[in-house]
Amino acid sequence: xxxxVIGVIGGHSCTKEVEQLAHNLxxxxxxxxxxxxxxxxxxxxxxxxxxFKAAGGLTLGIIPGxxxxxxxKHVDIVLPTGLGLARNVLVVKAADxxxxxxxxxxxxxxIAYCLQFGIPVISLKSWDIPGVIxxxxxxxxxxxxxxxxxxxxx
Numbered sequence: 001x002x003x004x005v006i007g008v009i010g011g012h013s014c015t016k017e018v019e020q021l022a023h024n025l026x027x028x029x030x031x032x033x034x035x036x037x038x039x040x041x042x043x044x045x046x047x048x049x050x051x052f053k054a055a056g057g058l059t060l061g062i063i064p065g066x067x068x069x070x071x072x073k074h075v076d077i078v079l080p081t082g083l084g085l086a087r088n089v090l091v092v093k094a095a096d097x098x099x100x101x102x103x104x105x106x107x108x109x110x111i112a113y114c115l116q117f118g119i120p121v122i123s124l125k126s127w128d129i130p131g132v133i134x135x136x137x138x139x140x141x142x143x144x145x146x147x148x149x150x151x152x153x154x
Contacts, residue, residue, distance in 0.1 A: 003034040003035050004032070004033045004034045004035070004096055004149050005033065005034065005035045005036075005037050005060075005094055005095050005096050006029050006032070006033035006035070006036055006037070006095060006096065006097060006098075006099065006145060007036075007037045007038070007091055007092060007094060007095025007097070007098040007099070007119075008022070008025065008026070008029070008036060008037075008038055008044070008045070008048045008098070008099050008100075008101065009038070009039070009044075009088075009091065009092075009098060009099070009100050009101065009103060009106075009107050009110040009111070010022065010043065010044030010045065010048070010100065010101030010102055010103040010107055010126070011043045011044050011101070011102055011103035011104060011106075011107060012039070012041055012042055012043045012044075012045070012103075012106070013042065013043040014043045014044045014047065014101075014102065018044060018047075018101060018102050018125075019043075019044075019047040020047075021047075021101065021124070021125070021138065022044045022047035022048040022051065022101055023047045023048065023050055023051035023054075024051060024138050025048055025051065025099065025101070025124065025138045025141065025142070026047070026048040026049060026050060026051025026052035026053075026054075026055070026057075027051040027052070027054060027055045028051075028055075028138055028139070028142045029048075029051075029052060029057070029099070029142060029145065030051070030052045030053075030055035030056055030057035031055065031142075032142060032145055032146045032149060033057070033096075033145070033149065034057070034058065035057070035058045035059070035060055036048065036049060036052040036057055036058070036059045036060065037060045037062060037091055037094040037095050038059070038060070038061055038062070038075075038091065039061065039062060039063065039064070039087065039088070039091050039106075040060075040061020040062055040063040040070075040071040040072060040075050040078060040079075041061075041063065041064075041070065041071070041072060042072055044101045044102070044103065045061070045072065046072035046073075046074060048101070049061070049072060049074035049075055050072075050074045052074075053074045053076070058076050058077070059074055059075050059076045059077070060075070060076070060077045060079065060094065061075035061077070061078050061079065062079045062081060062087050062090045062091045062094065063078060063079065063080050063081065063087065064081060064082075064083060064084045064085060064087045065080060065081075065082060065084075066080045066082045067080065068080050085106060085109070088106060088109050088110045088113060089113055091110060092110050092113040092114050092117065092119055093113075093117065093119075095119060096119075096148075096149060097119065097120045097121070097122070097145050097148045097149060098110070098111075098114050098119055098120070098121045098122070099121075099122045099124055099135075099141055099145065100121055100122065100123045100124065100126040100127060100132070101124055101125065101126055102125050102126050103126065107126060107127065108127055111123075111126075111127055111129060111132060114132075115129070115131045115132070120133065120148045121133065122134075122135050122141050122144050122145065123135065124136075124137075124138065124141045
């Protein structure tokens with residue numbers, strides 16, 4: 001049986017509030033998905049990886065550079081791409097469903113890739129764009145992820 005992969009995207013730096021939100025999201029997502037895929041660096045990526053790993057999940061960091069050591073300490077599997085921002089396509093394509101947290105242009109590009117590739121994307125306090133599923137709380141986002149994974153919409 002194929003493993004369920006959840007992607008989480010968001011800023012490479014974030015506020016304490018978003019950091020806590022991401023950590024909590026990661027902890028709860030570990031109950032519904034087998035693997036977490038992120039861009040592997042700091043900010044939102046590190047916080048969600050910390051929560052997912054703390055709850056017993058396996059984390060994958062798809063990093064923009066060549067140096068494995070640049071990944072955050074919560075990444076179990078580091079995939080160095082050397083692709084820079086183009087690695088955003090790989091982060092999205094690795095996932096069955098994606099949750100977008102607050103971020104800037106990089107997050108926006110990943111949301112656009114989700115829409116272009118037909119990968120369900122849930123916005124949790126992130127961009128409000130037609131075609132993106134909105135969630136107001138971590139619990140609501142996790143519920144939507146669970147439903148999408150169960151229905152096999154990915």
